[in-house]
Every structure is written in C-alpha cells, then in structure tokens.
Amino acid sequence: MPRVSFEHITKTYGLLKVLDDLNLSIDDGDFLVLLGPSGCGKTTLLNLLAGLLDVTDGRIMIGERDVTDLDPKDRGLAMVFQSYALYPTKTVHGNLRFGLSASKLPREEIEKRIAWAAKLLQIEPLLNRKPGQLSGGQRQRVAIGRALVKNVSVFLFDEPLSNLDAKLRTEMRLEIKKLHDQLKSTIVYVTHDQIEAMTMATKIAVMNGGVIQQFGTPDEIYERPANLFVAGFIGSPAMNLRKAKLSVAAGKVEAVFASGVRLDVSDYPFASPPRDGDEVIAGLRPEHFVLTATGPVAASFTVPVQYAERTGPDASAYFKFEDELLALRVEPGAAAKLTPGQSIAVSYLKGKANLFDARTGQRM
Amino acid sequence: MTDLTATQKALGAEVAVRSAPYFPRKKKAITGRSIAVLAFLAICALFFCIPLYVVITTSFKTMDQIREGAMFALPNVWTLEAWDHAWNTACSGTRCEGLKVGFWNSVSILIPSLALSIGLSIVTGYALALWNVKWAGPFLFVLFICAFVPFQIIMFPLISMTATLKVYGSIWGVAIIHAVLAMPVLTLIFRNYYKDIPQEIMSAAIMDSGSFWKIFFEIILPMSGNILIVVLILQITSIWNDYLIGVTFGGLGAQPMTVNLANLITISTGTVRYNDNMAAALLTAIPPLVIYFFVGKLFVQGITAGAIKG
Numbered sequence: 001m002p003r004v005s006f007e008h009i010t011k012t013y014g015l016l017k018v019l020d021d022l023n024l025s026i027d028d029g030d031f032l033v034l035l036g037p038s039g040c041g042k043t044t045l046l047n048l049l050a051g052l053l054d055v056t057d058g059r060i061m062i063g064e065r066d067v068t069d070l071d072p073k074d075r076g077l078a079m080v081f082q083s084y085a086l087y088p089t090k091t092v093h094g095n096l097r098f099g100l101s102a103s104k105l106p107r108e109e110i111e112k113r114i115a116w117a118a119k120l121l122q123i124e125p126l127l128n129r130k131p132g133q134l135s136g137g138q139r140q141r142v143a144i145g146r147a148l149v150k151n152v153s154v155f156l157f158d159e160p161l162s163n164l165d166a167k168l169r170t171e172m173r174l175e176i177k178k179l180h181d182q183l184k185s186t187i188v189y190v191t192h193d194q195i196e197a198m199t200m201a202t203k204i205a206v207m208n209g210g211v212i213q214q215f216g217t218p219d220e221i222y223e224r225p226a227n228l229f230v231a232g233f234i235g236s237p238a239m240n241l242r243k244a245k246l247s248v249a250a251g252k253v254e255a256v257f258a259s260g261v262r263l264d265v266s267d268y269p270f271a272s273p274p275r276d277g278d279e280v281i282a283g284l285r286p287e288h289f290v291l292t293a294t295g296p297v298a299a300s301f302t303v304p305v306q307y308a309e310r311t312g313p314d315a316s317a318y319f320k321f322e323d324e325l326l327a328l329r330v331e332p333g334a335a336a337k338l339t340p341g342q343s344i345a346v347s348y349l350k351g352k353a354n355l356f357d358a359r360t361g362q363r364m
Numbered sequence: 365m366t367d368l369t370a371t372q373k374a375l376g377a378e379v380a381v382r383s384a385p386y387f388p389r390k391k392k393a394i395t396g397r398s399i400a401v402l403a404f405l406a407i408c409a410l411f412f413c414i415p416l417y418v419v420i421t422t423s424f425k426t427m428d429q430i431r432e433g434a435m436f437a438l439p440n441v442w443t444l445e446a447w448d449h450a451w452n453t454a455c456s457g458t459r460c461e462g463l464k465v466g467f468w469n470s471v472s473i474l475i476p477s478l479a480l481s482i483g484l485s486i487v488t489g490y491a492l493a494l495w496n497v498k499w500a501g502p503f504l505f506v507l508f509i510c511a512f513v514p515f516q517i518i519m520f521p522l523i524s525m526t527a528t529l530k531v532y533g534s535i536w537g538v539a540i541i542h543a544v545l546a547m548p549v550l551t552l553i554f555r556n557y558y559k560d561i562p563q564e565i566m567s568a569a570i571m572d573s574g575s576f577w578k579i580f581f582e583i584i585l586p587m588s589g590n591i592l593i594v595v596l597i598l599q600i601t602s603i604w605n606d607y608l609i610g611v612t613f614g615g616l617g618a619q620p621m622t623v624n625l626a627n628l629i630t631i632s633t634g635t636v637r638y639n640d641n642m643a644a645a646l647l648t649a650i651p652p653l654v655i656y657f658f659v660g661k662l663f664v665q666g667i668t669a670g671a672i673k674g
C-alpha cells in the first residue's frame with residue numbers, strides 16, 4: 001500500500017506553472033529523496049504535502065486519507081526546515097514541547113517523548129538552552145527532535161544539511177540514515193546534493209522544471225539514467241556525453257564517433273531494434289574507463305592528456321577528445337605520472353555504455 | 365572577561381612606557397566647519413538649558429524672592445511649598461484641587477487607551493503579516509491612508525459619534541479616541557516588524573500547533589519585546605502630552621493633566637504665581653521622563669539582545 005501519493009498535482013503561482021500533472025507514490029518505510037537543480041519545484045512539492053501551500057489541482061493521499069484539504073497540523077506529518085526554524089525565545093525543551101502542542105497528550109506522555117528524543121539525539125545536556133546558544137549541528141538535532149517527538153509516520157526534510165559544514169554534514173547524514181533504519185518511518189527529503197541522495201535514499205525522484213525526470217532506486221538512477229538530463233545531473237565528474245552514429249552490420253552494433261573511434265555496443269539492451277545510421281548520444285561514465293585493460297573492452301583509443309586533478313582518495317584525468325574534454329577516473333598513482341600533452345591509450349569497459357536517442361534525449 | 369581586561373591593562377602600560385610614538389600623527393587644526401558645528405550645538409544647548417534652569421530654580425523659590433526679580437539667582441531658601449500648592453490646592457476654573465485631579469485623569473485615560481490600541485493593533489499586525497488574510501493588500505492601503513488623515517478633519521464627526529455613544533466628556537471617551545486614532549499607525553508598525561520574522565518559523569509553528577492564538581502568545585509575543593517598548597514609549601508620550609483631544613473630548617470632568625495645567629496657569633487671578641506655575645509644568649513633564657528613564661534602559665537591552673535573530 002502506498003504511504004504517500006501525489007496524483008495529478010498541478011501548482012501555479014499566478015501565471016507561472018511550477019508543477020504540471022505530477023504523479024508520484026512511495027511505499028511505507030521508503031526514504032524518498034527529491035533531487036534536482038535550484039528552482040525545479042522541490043520545496044514547492046514538499047510544502048504541498050505539508051499543507052503549507054494549496055494545490056491548484058490534483059490530490060494528495062497519505063495512507064488511505066485524502067489530505068488535500070486538511071490543515072497542516074492534521075496531516076500527521078513532521079517537518080525539518082533548512083534554517084532549522086527553532087523558536088528563538090523558547091528553550092530546547094520548550095521547542096520540543098511546542099512540537100506537541102496540537103496533540104492533546106497528557107503531561108507525562110509529553111515529558112516521556114521529549115526525554116526519549118533528547119536521548120536518541122544526544123541533546124539532553126542542551127534542554128535548558130535557547131537556540132541562540134547552540135551550534136549549527138546542535139540546532140539541527142533539536143529541529144529533528146522537534147519532529148521526532150510527534151511520533152508520526154511521515155517525516156519531511158527540506159535541505160536540512162545545507163547550512164552545515166562538510167564534516168558535520170557527513171555526520172548528520174549518517175545519523176539521519178540511522179534514524180530512518182531505527183524508526184522505519186517514511187521520509188521525504190529534499191536536496192540538491194547528489195551525494196546525500198545517493199547515500200540515504202531508497203528511492204530518488206530526479207526533478208527538473210517541475211517534471212519528474214526519473215523515479216527509481218539510487219542504483220537504477222545511476223546505472224540506467226532515463227534521459228540526458230538525469231545522465232548529466234547524476235555523477236561527479238559528470239558522465240561524458242558524446243554524439244555518435246550507430247552502425248549495424250553482421251550482428252555487430254557499434255557507435256561511431258566523429259573521429260572514427262568505434263564503441264562496441266552489441267550487448268546493449270536496446271528497447272527497440274537499432275537501425276543503421278541512427279543518431280545517438282553515448283554516455284560514458286568516467287569510472288568505466290581503464291588505462292590498462294584486463295578484461296573485454298568496448299573501445300580503445302589514444303588521446304592526449306590535458307590535465308589531471310586529485311580529489312582526496314580519487315583522481316580525475318581530463319583528455320582531449322574531439323575538441324572537448326573527456327573525464328576519466330584514474331588511480332591517484334597513475335594520475336601523478338600523466339603529463340599534459342602526453343598521448344595515452346585508454347579503453348572503455350564492455351557493457352557499460354549508455355545510449356540516448358539524439359532527437360528525444362531518451363534512453364534507448 | 366577578567367583576563368581580557370588584564371591584558372588590555374598590560375597593553376596599555378606597554379604603550380605608556382613607549383614615550384615617543386613611532387609614527388607621530390599631525391594634530392588636526394580646528395577647521396571652520398567644526399567651529400560652526402560647535403557653535404550650533406552650543407546655541408542649542410543654551411536654548412534648552414537656560415529655560416530648564418530657570419524653571420527648576422523658580423519652582424523651589426518663595427514668591428517673595430521671585431518679586432525681587434533676580435531670575436537667574438539660586439533660591440535663598442529651598443522650599444517645596446510651590447510643589448505642594450500646585451499638586452494639591454491650585455485653582456483651575458472654579459475648582460481648587462490642584463493638578464492631582466488632572467494627573468489621575470491622565471493615568472486613567474492612559475491605561476485603557478494603551479491596552480486598547482496596542483492590544484488591537486498587535487493582533488491585527490500579526491494577522492496581516494503572518495497569516496493569509498483576504499484583502500490584506502487593500503486593507504493595508506486603507507490603514508496607510510488613515511494613518512495620515514489629520515485629526516482636525518474628523519474632529520467634529522467624532523464628537524457627535526462619541527456623544528451618540530454617550531461617552532463624550534468621560535474618561536472612556538478620551539481613551540477610546542486616543543486608541544482609535546493611534547491604531548492605523550501602530551498596526552502598520554507591528555505588521556512591518558512581524559514581516560521580518562522568518563517564514564520557516566511561521567511554517568513550523570503552523571505545522572506544530574496551527575492555532576492562531578497559541579502561536580501568537582507562545583511564539584510571536586515573546587519575540588515582540590523590542591517593538592512593544594518602542595510602541596509603549598511612543599504611545600505614552602503622545603497620550604500624556606496630548607492637549608487637543610483632551611480639551612475636545614474631556615468636557616469638564618475628564619480633563620487630562622495638560623488641560624488642567626493650562627487652565628491652572630491661564631486662569632489665575634491677581635499676581636502671577638510663577639513658582640506654582642513652574643512646579644505645575646514640571647509635575648506634568650515628570651511622568652514621560654520617568655518612562656524614558658526606566659523603559660529606555662530596557663529598550664537598549666532589547667535591541668542588543670536581538671530577539672528575532674535565532
């Protein structure tokens with residue numbers, strides 16, 4: 001049974017259509033990440049679910065209930081905001097208690113829940129402080145605590161980590177993930193950070209321009225991007241996207257680049273039979289290139305090095321290929337040996353290529 | 365803190381030891397511009413200080429000394445006689461009960477009109493700023509216009525309205541008129557202040573509680589310290605110092621202190637009792653001063669505490 005579903009949602013601000021006939025449904029216990037570039041409508045979608053905005057058209061279901069016209073407090077949701085949105089004049093304890101002010105719970109139950117959340121999030125020593133006396137990470141914990149005490153089955157997060165520094169962000173990411181595993185609650189999480197999306201989500205909805213481009217597990221999204229937008233958006237360094245022409249001859253299918261390099265895609269699971277001369281865009285992940293091939297490869301060619309850069313445990317090398325840069329992931333040791341201008345033989349692993357229809361941009 | 369001052373002291377000592385500065389700076393000559401500014405400030409100070417000096421000293425003098433005519437002399441004998449007389453027995457019109465009548469009238473006008481005007485406008489401002497109110501835009505525009513209508517224009521209709529409501533000439537009449545006239549401006553002030561409260565705090569409160577009054581009393585009101593003090597100072601001063609509304613709507617029984625003072629000074633017969641008049645003027649001026657003293661401190665505290673910034 002789906003836990004949360006959006007059915008034919010349209011949202012307009014005056015004349016501006018932000019969401020257009022959007023459909024999405026997630027199951028109980030799912031960790032859904034809404035991922036997309038700035039301004040694509042993620043916050044709008046989340047606020048519609050929370051009831052902070054009214055839908056122009058469509059229906060929102062939570063469990064079996066149609067919540068489209070319910071007040072925010074009656075929807076059985078809890079939300080964590082990007083700016084934490086703690087009440088500045090209340091103590092941490094007061095903030096948590098106000099989270100329960102709509103529920104008519106007896107006093108002991110309220111205190112019990114506050115104690116439980118404070119313990120879970122390790123904010124017990126902070127209960128008597130005001131938000132102004134807390135660090136960013138502590139404020140974020142309190143904000144999560146204020147959501148937790150409500151004991152609801154669906155939690156909403158709107159870019160909760162974007163105000164934190166890199167290290168704290170990694171820590172909180174793990175903690176949120178851990179909370180999800182512990183509480184088995186359903187989470188809708190908005191971010192434009194793909195690492196957050198890939199590490200935490202059980203389902204990702206990639207959005208662009210108010211339209212869901214692809215909905216699936218992190219693996220599906222990464223391994224089989226549904227269109228050029230998703231292909232280019234997910235992954236860092238980004239997938240290399242290059243124009244090519246299909247050549248179908250004697251049971252062998254190849255993508256031929258302008259420079260004559262031929263990429264063997266015979267084993268590609270084409271949705272419809274490929275035709276000779278089809279214009280395609282080949283998507284090649286940087287990490288599927290190798291410098292010294294040990295297994296079967298789809299293509300091998302020699303290209304000049306432009307530059308190499310090291311990003312911690314990894315290194316990326318950029319080559320010049322048909323007047324554009326081609327990004328490759330390489331071993332840091334190998335990267336150190338590359339000198340600009342040097343020509344290197346590289347190979348692309350077999351069975352890893354992505355092909356997109358050059359006209360529609362859709363996966364083939 | 366103590367460490368810091370200690371190091372600062374040490375630093376200061378070090379600097380003092382170093383007798384000649386390495387890079388002596390040229391002393392700036394006094395320019396014509398600063399002379400002009402100084403002269404202006406001095407004149408301003410004189411304009412305020414000399415009359416104040418005269419008023420205060422005269423109020424402590426006896427009538428005998430005043431008749432001698434030495435206006436700037438200190439009192440020979442310091443006496444509170446004039447203060448006592450002004451407060452208790454000075455005559456305004458036919459009544460000789462002193463300023464205390466006007467004082468208590470002013471207090472009983474002040475309190476209900478403060479409560480009424482601030483109470484109504486803070487809630488209206490909160491609703492307009494933070495909730496979806498239908499027609500909020502046009503409503504704000506109307507308020508804006510109302511805030512700038514001069515009182516004199518609507519004075520006569522207001523008189524007949526208060527007469528119909530049977531509050532004309534009573535404390536309540538004056539209090540209500542004060543409250544009503546202040547409300548447009550106060551509502552705009554509160555509304556603008558609340559507009560700066562982050563949207564997400566309001567969203568959180570709506571999801572947590574959803575109750576208009578609960579959010580107001582528990583979240584918004586505690587964040588309003590600064591603006592409440594500003595508004596209080598504004599309102600107390602303007603109500604206390606008002607003359608026109610008091611004289612128009614107070615009738616004979618509900619005259620505020622300012623009207624009382626004016627009568628007391630203008631209607632006296634025989635020799636002008638300068639010491640009584642000065643004491644009466646000072647008595648009338650003291651309450652706002654006291655407010656400035658006490659609330660002004662809170663005002664500064666409120667600003668430095670930064671109630672809104674999380």
Ligand SMILES: Nc1ncnc2c1ncn2[C@@H]1O[C@H](COP(=O)(O)OP(=O)(O)OP(=O)(O)O)[C@@H](O)[C@H]1O
Pocket residue numbers: 013016018036037038039040041042043044045192
């Ligand atoms: N109140 C509003 N009135 C008019 N347009 C709005 C309003 N709120 C948002 N928009 C527009 O709707 C679109 C989607 O906004 P939304 O806040 O959902 O983006 P987002 O995906 O959350 O972006 P970000 O990652 O920057 O937070 C944007 O183009 C924005 O300009």
Ligand SMILES: [Mg+2]
Pocket residue numbers: 042043044
């Ligand atoms: Mg957003």
